[in-house]
Amino acid sequence: MKSLTECDDSQLAERLHASDRAAFEEIYRRHWLRVYRTALFTLQSKELAEDITQELFVILWQKRERIRIRTSLAAYLGLAARNMVISHIRNHVMRRKNTPVAADSEQAGLEMAANDLMAALEAALEQLPAKSQEIFRMSRFEELPVREIANRVSLSEKAVEYHITKSLKVLRAHLKEFVFWAATVWLPFF
Numbered sequence: 001m002k003s004l005t006e007c008d009d010s011q012l013a014e015r016l017h018a019s020d021r022a023a024f025e026e027i028y029r030r031h032w033l034r035v036y037r038t039a040l041f042t043l044q045s046k047e048l049a050e051d052i053t054q055e056l057f058v059i060l061w062q063k064r065e066r067i068r069i070r071t072s073l074a075a076y077l078g079l080a081a082r083n084m085v086i087s088h089i090r091n092h093v094m095r096r097k098n099t100p101v102a103a104d105s106e107q108a109g110l111e112m113a114a115n116d117l118m119a120a121l122e123a124a125l126e127q128l129p130a131k132s133q134e135i136f137r138m139s140r141f142e143e144l145p146v147r148e149i150a151n152r153v154s155l156s157e158k159a160v161e162y163h164i165t166k167s168l169k170v171l172r173a174h175l176k177e178f179v180f181w182a183a184t185v186w187l188p189f190f
Helices: 009-017 021-043 046-062 073-097 104-126 130-141 146-153 157-185
Strands: none
Touching (some): 021 073, 104 130, 104 157, 130 146, 146 157
16 A cells, blocks of 8 residues: 555545545645645635634544545635635625624625625536536535446446546636635625
């Protein structure tokens, strides 16, 4: 058996799925900084970025037996980090809606940022062909494994993986400009 440092990410993901604690620690060692930087870039808060990074890896360990990572581990963790950032923003805005706020303009700015982020995500998804949209939503929003998606849409697993990979490229390109804009205009309010 290879040592953990000799394993590639797909082998580590398989060992993680089999509850190998050392593989999890190696995944953390390799990828924590990328996850942290993703969160930090958008939220502009070291504390929030640290919290999101820790939470993501806790969830990864807790759900290790159910998670099947079919794309690259780096892409999976990057998307998970972005989703957690979006969720944090959405939750922050909802909490603020339910709490009296002295600065209405700040509240409006946060709501606009969250709405703009969600609109940008939906607009990015609309750039995809219908089949790719459907497959991506099943993969990322419903968290279905590739095999189940392939059965549902009557495609091979390789075709499903192709759709997911192409979708991620389009979304990354489309959202890259928005994330930079949001980080510089709205998110420093956090």
